[in-house]
Amino acid sequence: MLSSLYxxxxxxxxxxxxxxxxxxxxxxxVWWFIALNTQNHQMVEYEALQLKKDAPSYANxxxxxxxxxxxxxxxxxxxxxxxxFFILVGGVFIFRAVRRxxxxxxxxxxxxxxxxxxxxxxxxxxxxxxxxxxxRKLEESQQQKLIQNTIQETNRxxxxxxxxxxxSQIEAGGYSTTTEDTNFSELVEECVHDYNIRFPQRQINTxxxxxxxxxxxxxxxxxxxxxxxxxxxxxxxKELPITITLSQQQGQIKLSVKDEGKGISNEEKKKxxxxxxxxxxxxxxxxxxxxxxxxxxxxxxxQHNAIILLDDNIPNGSNFTIIFQSR
Numbered sequence: 535m536l537s538s539l540y541x542x543x544x545x546x547x548x549x550x551x552x553x554x555x556x557x558x559x560x561x562x563x564v565w566w567f568i569a570l571n572t573q574n575h576q577m578v579e580y581e582a583l584q585l586k587k588d589a590p591s592y593a594n595x596x597x598x599x600x601x602x603x604x605x606x607x608x609x610x611x612x613x614x615x616x617x618x619f620f621i622l623v624g625g626v627f628i629f630r631a632v633r634r635x636x637x638x639x640x641x642x643x644x645x646x647x648x649x650x651x652x653x654x655x656x657x658x659x660x661x662x663x664x665x666x667x668x669x670r671k672l673e674e675s676q677q678q679k680l681i682q683n684t685i686q687e688t689n690r691x692x693x694x695x696x697x698x699x700x701x702s703q704i705e706a707g708g709y710s711t712t713t714e715d716t717n718f719s720e721l722v723e724e725c726v727h728d729y730n731i732r733f734p735q736r737q738i739n740t741x742x743x744x745x746x747x748x749x750x751x752x753x754x755x756x757x758x759x760x761x762x763x764x765x766x767x768x769x770x771x772k773e774l775p776i777t778i779t780l781s782q783q784q785g786q787i788k789l790s791v792k793d794e795g796k797g798i799s800n801e802e803k804k805k806x807x808x809x810x811x812x813x814x815x816x817x818x819x820x821x822x823x824x825x826x827x828x829x830x831x832x833x834x835x836x837q838h839n840a841i842i843l844l845d846d847n848i849p850n851g852s853n854f855t856i857i858f859q860s861r
Contacts, residue, residue, distance in 0.1 A: 549632050556625050560618065567614045571607060578603040653694070656687035663687075686732050693760065697826045700757065701809070704833050711751045711837050718755065718787065719746045722780050725759040729767070736767060737775040746782045748858055750838050758834040761827035762791040762854050770795035770851060787858040794851040803844050807832040831856075 581599050585592055663684045667677060703709035722742055730738060766776045770793035779790040798806060805811045810825040831854075835842045840858040847853040 546636070549636075552628060552632075553625075556621070559621060563614060563617055563621070567610055570610050574603055574606045574610070653691070656691040656694075659687045660684050660691075689728075689732060693764070696757065697761075697830055700754075700830055701826050704830070711754065713749050714752060716748055716750055716752050716755065717745065718748050718750075718789075719744050719780060721752065721756055722759055722778065722789065725756060725763060726778060728760075729763050733767060735772060738763075739775050739777045740779075742778070742780045743782055746780060746787055746860075748787055748860060750858075751834075754834045754837065758831045758856065759789065759791075761831045762789075762856075765827055765854070766791050766793035766795075766852075769793060774851075782860055785860050787860045788855060789858075790853060790855045792847045792851060792853045794847065797846055797850060798844065798852050806844065807842070828854075 578599050582596060585595050589595075663680045666672070667680055672680070700709065719742055723740075726738055726740055726742075729736070763776070763778065770776065774794040776794075777790075777792040779788070779792075781788050807828050808825075809829045811829070812825045832842050835856050838858060840856050843855045843857070845853045845855070
């Protein structure tokens with residue numbers, strides 16, 4: 535964390551020094567043009583004074599000297615403009631590169647803070663539950679409750695590790711997609727059933743067409759569905775329902791997950807699929823998460839030649855839809 539902060543400060547310092555130097559270079563270029571043009575004009579005036587006005591060739595000599603002055607002025611303007619163009623293009627390129635690096639560094643810092651919390655919380659809860667089971671004699675119902683809670687936190691930790699591992703493999707190009715004939719309807723129903731067990735207090739409404747088959751990587755498809763469900767649960771009130779719909783029509787398979795939370799602003803809709811990005815202030819928000827879920831979901835959709843869309847759920851909330859091409 536300290537090294538990341540040091541790196542950010544160093545990048546900002548380099549950024550400031552670069553713009554100071556760029557300003558100096560542009561100012562020097564302008565000064566160079568003014569100085570050369572002034573010198574050129576003075577040389578023309580000096581040569582004109584050396585001419586004899588009563589000489590027969592005086593008019594031609596003045597015209598020749600004036601032509602030389604104009605050509606040199608055009609030359610200075612052309613060279614100066616070329617240098618200025620490349621300097622400004624380089625400045626814009628470096629500005630964007632440094633700004634992107636600063637943004638990535640900030641997102642990575644936020645990710646490290648989030649991942650630390652995400653890892654420590656389920657580990658601490660699991661450890662506490664196991665120590666309670668070990669040291670105390672509890673009733674059967676209490677034991678089952680603690681065991682269920684421990685399994686839930688273990689599943690949460692497993693999902694987090696899978697997301698991190700898959701993100702790394704995708705970035706490195708090391709994940710090879712396996713294609714198999716999958717009953718997508720059953721897969722979605724299994725995901726919903728799992729979430730009903732993990733979050734019995736949440737209402738998940740389903741409209742799932744039966745026997746929808748598709749070719750794809752079952753593990754990745756399951757992860758995509760789980761990520762959308764997890765996102766809906768995190769960012770919507772506990773008392774409001776979540777709706778998941780699966781349908782097939784006109785050669786397309788549509789998976790839709792709707793929540794009734796606060797929704798996502800139009801500005802953030804373009805960013806929610808970016809790696810590490812989380813809506814709002816990532817350092818202070820209360821909802822858990824690492825900013826990998828929607829990023830991976832988009833990558834998974836792309837690997838299955840599908841598109842993912844984000845729309846408003848009227849009147850409140852968000853609607854994520856993945857559209858696959860059916861066989």
